[in-house]
Amino acid sequence: MAMPHDVPTAAQLIESVREWLEKDVLTSTTGRVQFHSRVAINVLAMVERELAVGEQQALDHAARLAVLGMKDDAELATAIRNGDLDDRFNEVVELVRASVLDKLAVANPSYALPTLND
């Protein structure tokens, strides 16, 4: 989708704030404020990752839902709860698992264990 905005991009703007937090704020604070600037750095890094891969992840997620004939997570959650997908349980598990790995790749990529990584 074409955007009317000038450079920097949204990702570059966020990156600039994150770099300032890392260079100046983290080093000149202590205790609670330093902890909260560390949290802020993590949050911005997360948003940067989402901006980089979010569009592709949305397409992949929609494709997985389509395999199961579902329009969104709410419909899928209800179907699982009602047992409507019990005869396709293992297939559902694999598709939901793939979406969780995508979420984790944005939220906290270092959390995944080597054994359950794709």
Added chain:
Amino acid sequence: MREHRGVTTTVSPLEQLSEALRTELGAKAVTDLARLSGGASRETWSFKADDRPLILQRQRKGDTRDMGVEARVVQAAFNAGVPVPELITNGSGDIGPAFMILSHVEGETIARKILRDEQFADARTKLVAQSAHALAALHSIDASTITGLPSIDQVQQYRETLDNLNQALGQAHPTFELAFRWLERNRPTSTRTALVHGDFRLGNLMVGPDGLRAVLDWELAHIGDPIEDLGWLCVRAWRFGASQPVAGLGDYDTLISEYEKASGLKVDREVVRWWEVLGTLKWGIMCMIQTSSHVLGMSRSHELAAIGRRVCENEYDLFVALDGKW
């Protein structure tokens, strides 16, 4: 303000509390009164009564929860040989709407220090076995002797909590629905009931260089399947970044075999897994509760906001715990 020999003096809340403690304990002097921590509903204080170090736990004003149940549980655990602080007294009045005074046990509760500091190297080799032995002793208590203990179906409780959160946040979690489905279909059939601690993990264990010194925080004690305590101890959040499955310190076999040895009862590994899955699901829902207080505006904070994106860590952990078990 009070009148004393014609001079008006201000009595600080600290002095008031100190005086109330002195009266309660019949002590000559109360000294070194200091606040250690405060949660939303209760505060912990340390002080000395005639030089004996003690701990005060008290409910905040407006919290009507009865600490009497917790006091009876601590006393019963003490009698059963579980390492716990000694209950000195409990009640309600000037000290607080509800309070307990306990003996002070020296040691460390911060999980990351216990898992990493050199001084706990020896303790780390003993803690899983000591935890298993403490749990076996606590689960041997006749729970019918303690009045007022709650007994709740946690699957149903967290089902309702998740429904409310999903509605409030406008979200759905297919992974949690899969986990609920699995929990329903694999619910352990033959369980015994016992006194369950309800939050047995690093953070609630007082540890010294010699190992486990006291089991703390009995606030969530209830009647239920005792294996809940074993499963909760294996939830990944309680490994605090360490790799070993049991509290970041040991493996499942050690926990189970030491518990079997101490209790004389067989433990089904699959029942431990069932409770670990429920515990992981509970922790995920607790993350949603935390982020909802930011999103819904009760407590605006980027830290609480970020916790919402930790929900998928718990979803991931559910896939690890259930790998090959669906």
